Amino acid sequence: MQSTQIVLRQRPVGAPNAETFEVRTSELPDIQDGEVLLAIRYLSLDPYMRGRLSTAKSYAAPVEIGQVMVGATVGQVLATRHERLHEGDWVVSYSGWQTHAVEHGDMLRKLDPSIAPVTTALGVLGMPGMTAYWGLLEIGRPQPGETVVVAAATGPVGSAVGQIARIKGARAVGIAGGPEKCRLLVDTFGFDAAVDHRAPDFVDQLVAATPDGIDVNFENVGGSVFDAVQRRLNPGARVPLCGLVSHYNDTAMPQGPDRLPGFLSGLLTRSILVQGFIVDIAKVSRATNFWTDMPAWIRDGGVTYLEDIVSGIEQAPEAFSGLLQGANTGKLIVQVS
Amino acid sequence: MQSTQIVLRQRPVGAPNAETFEVRTSELPDIQDGEVLLAIRYLSLDPYMRGRLSTAKSYAAPVEIGQVMVGATVGQVLATRHERLHEGDWVVSYSGWQTHAVEHGDMLRKLDPSIAPVTTALGVLGMPGMTAYWGLLEIGRPQPGETVVVAAATGPVGSAVGQIARIKGARAVGIAGGPEKCRLLVDTFGFDAAVDHRAPDFVDQLVAATPDGIDVNFENVGGSVFDAVQRRLNPGARVPLCGLVSHYNDTAMPQGPDRLPGFLSGLLTRSILVQGFIVDIAKVSRATNFWTDMPAWIRDGGVTYLEDIVSGIEQAPEAFSGLLQGANTGKLIVQVS
Numbered sequence: 001m002q003s004t005q006i007v008l009r010q011r012p013v014g015a016p017n018a019e020t021f022e023v024r025t026s027e028l029p030d031i032q033d034g035e036v037l038l039a040i041r042y043l044s045l046d047p048y049m050r051g052r053l054s055t056a057k058s059y060a061a062p063v064e065i066g067q068v069m070v071g072a073t074v075g076q077v078l079a080t081r082h083e084r085l086h087e088g089d090w091v092v093s094y095s096g097w098q099t100h101a102v103e104h105g106d107m108l109r110k111l112d113p114s115i116a117p118v119t120t121a122l123g124v125l126g127m128p129g130m131t132a133y134w135g136l137l138e139i140g141r142p143q144p145g146e147t148v149v150v151a152a153a154t155g156p157v158g159s160a161v162g163q164i165a166r167i168k169g170a171r172a173v174g175i176a177g178g179p180e181k182c183r184l185l186v187d188t189f190g191f192d193a194a195v196d197h198r199a200p201d202f203v204d205q206l207v208a209a210t211p212d213g214i215d216v217n218f219e220n221v222g223g224s225v226f227d228a229v230q231r232r233l234n235p236g237a238r239v240p241l242c243g244l245v246s247h248y249n250d251t252a253m254p255q256g257p258d259r260l261p262g263f264l265s266g267l268l269t270r271s272i273l274v275q276g277f278i279v280d281i282a283k284v285s286r287a288t289n290f291w292t293d294m295p296a297w298i299r300d301g302g303v304t305y306l307e308d309i310v311s312g313i314e315q316a317p318e319a320f321s322g323l324l325q326g327a328n329t330g331k332l333i334v335q336v337s
Numbered sequence: 338m339q340s341t342q343i344v345l346r347q348r349p350v351g352a353p354n355a356e357t358f359e360v361r362t363s364e365l366p367d368i369q370d371g372e373v374l375l376a377i378r379y380l381s382l383d384p385y386m387r388g389r390l391s392t393a394k395s396y397a398a399p400v401e402i403g404q405v406m407v408g409a410t411v412g413q414v415l416a417t418r419h420e421r422l423h424e425g426d427w428v429v430s431y432s433g434w435q436t437h438a439v440e441h442g443d444m445l446r447k448l449d450p451s452i453a454p455v456t457t458a459l460g461v462l463g464m465p466g467m468t469a470y471w472g473l474l475e476i477g478r479p480q481p482g483e484t485v486v487v488a489a490a491t492g493p494v495g496s497a498v499g500q501i502a503r504i505k506g507a508r509a510v511g512i513a514g515g516p517e518k519c520r521l522l523v524d525t526f527g528f529d530a531a532v533d534h535r536a537p538d539f540v541d542q543l544v545a546a547t548p549d550g551i552d553v554n555f556e557n558v559g560g561s562v563f564d565a566v567q568r569r570l571n572p573g574a575r576v577p578l579c580g581l582v583s584h585y586n587d588t589a590m591p592q593g594p595d596r597l598p599g600f601l602s603g604l605l606t607r608s609i610l611v612q613g614f615i616v617d618i619a620k621v622s623r624a625t626n627f628w629t630d631m632p633a634w635i636r637d638g639g640v641t642y643l644e645d646i647v648s649g650i651e652q653a654p655e656a657f658s659g660l661l662q663g664a665n666t667g668k669l670i671v672q673v674s
Contacts, residue, residue: 051606059606222598226601241601241604241605242605243605244601244605247598247602252594253593253595253596253599254593254595254598255593255594255595256590256591256593257590257591257592257593257595258591258593258595259590259595259596259597260595260600261559261560261581261584261587263600264563264578264611264613265581265584266613267578267612267613268580268581268613268615269388269394269396269613270613271396271612271613272612273610273611273612274601274604274610274612275604275608275609276601276604276605276606276607276608276609277608278608
């Protein structure tokens with residue numbers, strides 16, 4: 001069986017470009033005992049993937065030149081030598097940017113398509129949903145009446161953060177780029193207020209939307225939006241930090257002035273907590289009620305999700321570049337085949 | 338009764354100077370029911386006082402121009418109209434930079450000089466000791482075998498941090514200015530290693546002293562020392578942040594490059610926690626074993642302390658300026674009378 005694959009061709013300096021990836025066709029090995037052959041149906045595109053293109057020290061190893069680009073996938077079993085998995089079964093795997101893959105069956109989570117659409121395993125019922133759930137509830141710990149602010153708020157993490165915040169009785173304020181996304185935040189996701197970071201009066205909008213200051217800043221973007229938000233943090237505020245997408249393409253330290261001392265001083269004088277975190281799927285599954293809470297919230301409409309589906313594996317590089325610039329709306333997924 | 342007082346004359350721009358304070362003699366009012374007249378014996382000088390000279394937003398109100406400079410004090414009762422307090426009793430008060438004060442007796446904590454020297458109420462058994470205890474144990478949570486780094490390590494907070502870390506089975510590394518203070522860290526306070534931040538090979542010394550990286554960085558200084566330390570933080574490290582003495586005299590944001598994005602990126606990729614905090618004496622007393630642990634550790638020699646005592650209230654301004662520059666060794670106290 002052949003697999004069409006997107007492999008890393010050259011590490012980008014700054015934003016990924018036409019030289020970063022290339023398409024390759026590889027012959028897959030025959031499956032061995034315990035293995036399955038998968039047809040990849042859906043590939044998740046996520047901001048963290050920018051980190052995998054770089055050799056900078058991080059929490060996971062970089063993708064090597066010539067290696068298939070990594071990523072979470074949903075696939076169907078085409079052939080099986082694993083006792084628990086049958087032909088046609090849906091599974092979640094980490095097969096990366098390719099059309100077919102051979103995986104050991106023990107590494108795969110089987111999906112029940114009757115519970116929720118299988119694509120949710122890449123979004124609200126997958127890593128992004130868990131990131132929102134863990135970061136907000138375990139680190140942010142919003143109390144009823146408190147104000148929670150999240151940027152990239154129409155994305156799969158941000159939209160879940162705002163909706164869970166409201167379920168917990170907090171005021172949810174979302175930040176997004178452009179009036180259309182802002183309308184979506186209020187109308188579709190039920191945020192209490194939306195702030196457009198591309199508007200010239202962004203800071204005034206933020207102040208108006210957070211009259212009592214900010215108690216939880218779920219941070220996934222960084223940059224100038226973060227600057228404005230952190231100035232409004234209340235004493236005792238919590239900042240779960242799970243992404244800095246605005247900096248992922250940075251090639252050097254930005255010019256001054258140096259904002260670090262002022263930032264630290266704000267943490268000190270207002271007793272603020274900042275906690276960087278990477279979601280640990282096993283830990284969330286074990287230590288929280290994610291698997292009962294989240295499906296229930298989806299069923300009762302407390303948590304809505306939005307998907308942005310692009311067709312064809314060869315579209316992945318361009319869609320990924322757009323993701324880093326905020327071009328899409330909702331969870332970005334590539335429909336592979 | 339007259340009180341000789343040091344009052345704020347002019348807010349300093351940068352370091353406090355000869356124009357910042359002036360001496361005044363004031364006639365104190367007669368004591369009313371419930372009040373006592375105190376002879377202040379000892380005044381504590383602490384880095385946080387720099388913040389009280391400024392109108393910048395902080396966790397406590399600034400000292401007003403013409404107002405007696407604030408500070409923790411140990412005094413003796415000269416005259417009393419409070420039922421629980423008698424002439425000659427030792428008490429802790431927050432009477433500020435002056436020789437005598439009238440205070441309501443209900444606000445005062447009585448000291449038993451047979452338990453420990455009364456000056457310890459300003460240091461290891463007072464706010465600095467509580468800051469070390471709370472920040473290290475509640476936020477830093479060092480585990481046996483982990484490495485704890487603290488700067489300004491010969492100071493009352495830093496020296497307690499290192500010694501408590503060792504009691505908890507962690508490796509204690511202290512940072513101080515100059516070989517003499519470094520010797521003190523190892524010989525007197527029992528740190529596992531000392532690093533001289535004034536040495537040209539400071540970074541190499543730090544690397545050598547922390548072969549397994551750093552798990553807890555008790556941060557009270559900031560600046561270039563902090564930069565070097567944070568580069569060695571391990572995944573999952575904790576940074577209790579209770580001071581930034583190296584920045585207290587800053588008059589503007591330092592020149593670039595802007596180190597904030599890189600700092601945040603480090604927190605993210607290594608899942609690091611930073612928690613600003615101001616010690617809450619009531620909370621520490623209520624929620625921890627401070628009042629049993631610390632006296633026991635002092636008795637059994639696990640925690641040693643060092644005092645730097647200056648004579649005469651009129652010496653307070655100069656001693657305070659020196660404190661901000663690291664000129665003293667040990668807990669800085671003014672013997673008032």
